[in-house]
Amino acid sequence: MARDMLRRFVVCLVLTVPILILTPEVQGLFGLSLDVPYGDLWLLALSTVVFVYGGWPFLTGLVREVRNRLPGMMTLIGLAISIAYVYSAASVLYLGGSVFFWELATLIDVMLLGHYLEMRSVAGASRALEELAKVLPAEADLLRDGQVVKVRSEELGPGDMVLVRPGSKVPADGSVVDGVSEVNESLLTGESRPIPKAPGQEVIGGSVNGDGSLTVRITRTGRDTYLGQVVDLVRTAQESRSRSQDLADRAALALTIIAIVSGAVTFAAWLLFDGDAGFAVERAVTVMVICCPHALGLAIPLVVATSTVLAARSGFLVRERDAFERARNVDVVVFDKTGTLTEGDFGLVAIKPAEGVGEDDALRLAAAVEASSEHSIARGILDAARARGLSWSEATNYRNIPGRGAVATVDGEEHAMLSPSALEDHGVKENVPDIAELARGGRTVVLLTRGRRALAAFALADRTRKESAEAISRLRSEGVRTMMITGDSDEVAAEVTRELGIDEYRAAVPPAGKAAVVQEMQGGSVVAMVGDGINDAPALVQADVGIAIGAGTDVAVGSADIILIRDDPRDVPAIIALSRRTYSKMVQNLIYATGYNAVAIPLAAGALAPWGIVLTPAAGAALMSISTIVVAVNARLLR
Numbered sequence: 001m002a003r004d005m006l007r008r009f010v011v012c013l014v015l016t017v018p019i020l021i022l023t024p025e026v027q028g029l030f031g032l033s034l035d036v037p038y039g040d041l042w043l044l045a046l047s048t049v050v051f052v053y054g055g056w057p058f059l060t061g062l063v064r065e066v067r068n069r070l071p072g073m074m075t076l077i078g079l080a081i082s083i084a085y086v087y088s089a090a091s092v093l094y095l096g097g098s099v100f101f102w103e104l105a106t107l108i109d110v111m112l113l114g115h116y117l118e119m120r121s122v123a124g125a126s127r128a129l130e131e132l133a134k135v136l137p138a139e140a141d142l143l144r145d146g147q148v149v150k151v152r153s154e155e156l157g158p159g160d161m162v163l164v165r166p167g168s169k170v171p172a173d174g175s176v177v178d179g180v181s182e183v184n185e186s187l188l189t190g191e192s193r194p195i196p197k198a199p200g201q202e203v204i205g206g207s208v209n210g211d212g213s214l215t216v217r218i219t220r221t222g223r224d225t226y227l228g229q230v231v232d233l234v235r236t237a238q239e240s241r242s243r244s245q246d247l248a249d250r251a252a253l254a255l256t257i258i259a260i261v262s263g264a265v266t267f268a269a270w271l272l273f274d275g276d277a278g279f280a281v282e283r284a285v286t287v288m289v290i291c292c293p294h295a296l297g298l299a300i301p302l303v304v305a306t307s308t309v310l311a312a313r314s315g316f317l318v319r320e321r322d323a324f325e326r327a328r329n330v331d332v333v334v335f336d337k338t339g340t341l342t343e344g345d346f347g348l349v350a351i352k353p354a355e356g357v358g359e360d361d362a363l364r365l366a367a368a369v370e371a372s373s374e375h376s377i378a379r380g381i382l383d384a385a386r387a388r389g390l391s392w393s394e395a396t397n398y399r400n401i402p403g404r405g406a407v408a409t410v411d412g413e414e415h416a417m418l419s420p421s422a423l424e425d426h427g428v429k430e431n432v433p434d435i436a437e438l439a440r441g442g443r444t445v446v447l448l449t450r451g452r453r454a455l456a457a458f459a460l461a462d463r464t465r466k467e468s469a470e471a472i473s474r475l476r477s478e479g480v481r482t483m484m485i486t487g488d489s490d491e492v493a494a495e496v497t498r499e500l501g502i503d504e505y506r507a508a509v510p511p512a513g514k515a516a517v518v519q520e521m522q523g524g525s526v527v528a529m530v531g532d533g534i535n536d537a538p539a540l541v542q543a544d545v546g547i548a549i550g551a552g553t554d555v556a557v558g559s560a561d562i563i564l565i566r567d568d569p570r571d572v573p574a575i576i577a578l579s580r581r582t583y584s585k586m587v588q589n590l591i592y593a594t595g596y597n598a599v600a601i602p603l604a605a606g607a608l609a610p611w612g613i614v615l616t617p618a619a620g621a622a623l624m625s626i627s628t629i630v631v632a633v634n635a636r637l638l639r
Helices: 002-022 024-029 039-067 073-095 101-133 226-239 243-273 277-291 294-313 321-329 337-341 359-370 376-387 468-477 490-500 511-521 537-542 571-594 597-605 617-636
Strands: 139-144 147-152 161-164 173-178 181-184 195-197 214-220 316-318 332-336 342-353 396-401 405-410 413-418 444-450 453-464 481-485 504-506 527-531 545-548 562-564
Touching: 002 039, 002 101, 039 073, 039 101, 073 101, 073 243, 073 277, 243 277, 243 597, 277 597, 294 316, 294 321, 294 571, 294 617, 316 321, 316 571, 321 545, 321 562, 321 571, 332 337, 332 511, 337 342, 337 453, 337 481, 337 490, 342 359, 342 376, 359 376, 359 405, 359 413, 359 444, 359 453, 376 413, 376 444, 376 453, 453 490, 468 481, 468 490, 468 571, 481 490, 481 511, 490 504, 511 527, 511 537, 527 537, 527 571, 537 545, 562 571, 571 617
Parallel strands: 332 481, 332 527, 481 504, 527 545, 545 562
Antiparallel strands: 139 147, 139 161, 161 214, 173 214, 181 195, 316 562, 342 453, 396 405, 405 413, 413 444, 444 453
16 A cells, blocks of 8 residues: 555656646746646646546545545545645636646645655554564474474474474474573563573574574464464554544544534635635635644554554563553552562572581582472472582482471481471471571471481572562552552561562452452552463453563463563563553644644634735645654654
8 A cells, every 4th residue: 555655656746747837836936937838738637647646545535434424534635635626627627717736736745645654654663563473484393203304384283393403493382302402582572581491391483592402392383372472462452442542533533524614614704705716715725634634543553553562572462452551540550479579489598507517518418308309399499409509419218208398318317308397206306496587477497307406497488579679669659559469378478568568468368359359449549450360360350450470471361451471570660651651642642633733724724814924735735744744753752
């Protein structure tokens, strides 16, 4: 469509040159006087081509809008050029009055150029979808019968095994079967650091492999992939209508009525008081051009398209435009605790070794005992030992004591990892530390023992994310209240609330009760709920703005209005900030698109004509197009 507008503009621009040369008024501006045989008829012929060929998009648009009973931009332009052409043609053939062929030609030229520029601007905002689609590699190395076969990426299906070489892109979503490497997902998720990948971990199609080779089993292809869902969500958000767009449409309809009425009144007034039909037509045409809601039709969609793409590139995907617009008014943000403000699993937060025992030695022995366990406490101990770069001896004679701990032989001696309640049963009475102090805030405590002696006590907890405190601080600085809902005990909730600076908390709330808490908070407040998108689904739906955090590759969480790709609570205040900036740009664009009318319409109507100041149709078209360009540039400044 943009190419068609450009083609029509070029043809009409070429034809406008002889129209200008043949026009006596233009000749007079340059002190020329050309006597061309049948000059008026040549003007009529050339202008007819410009009117029909260049004006065709506007004439068909006029018919379409009238048929749909939704007069708007095309109606105004179509009426303006039709009045100018019909009156000028009648003047040449019958009336012998003034002609407006050069105004008609330049008006059509300017409008075609304006439409072309707008289409290019809109296409630019949507081009991000095409760029996303290009992220996937064209070919993949398929493993078939022990051989590597080159195939097109779209030929892959779930269950296929592919080889991802160092430095190449992952062809589709899958799970690592063999190999260890680091994968760069920054283009897709915004995570700046390469992510370590090992067997059993998922990889995203389009991410870039590091130095190691990976064998990947494909799990999702096509529209089911993470990238496919991102593209669908962005496209849906761009196409979805919002309340702001409806407001703009109503404003455009009102402006259309104003234009038609103003044009008719202007024509009648000049005809009545001046008697010059040509001047009356010129004023009416100029008024209608000035009133044209061309830029108004672009004001909201361009901001919507730009903000949607900007949001996707920033790591959050907008599913519901209305919810995104409501986010600017959010004054209460309710957070789920586990997996949202915290990491969602046990981590070591404190070690209290006995006298004469080093922290690293104690942690090394504890890791050896827990190495064979799959318990979450064991994983926390092992993760902490790995984070310190420790190595440990292989334990033997491992046995699990359900609900109490584990026992194993390490370096020829029996060691145990026990809960406090199991100490007495195992006769441990020496060097037992103050467990109450370690257990504050709902921490889980386990003790490393050897014989009757405690060697160290370890406190583990669901650790808060390092980004959570900053997210809460940002929200509070913007005047937004924060609340945390959790199913954990009051002690645990109080500790997290104190650590992060949250305004209020509700503890021991089951998943089914979270929606009721959100509903309670909605009395007089606009509430955003932030959760993992699954067990928080009822609360996410109940909230004015539902935000799923840490959705990872599962971006199609049906209960959330906005989906955060990263496990980063700081994206919540970022969403609110972007929503506020987006709304601000919408208001600015509506002002830019319509505000100039207060001055331009009186000038177009000829209010200053007695003092020699008049606005021609071409000048009116130029003003309209300038307004359109200003709106487009302002929308792009949202970036």
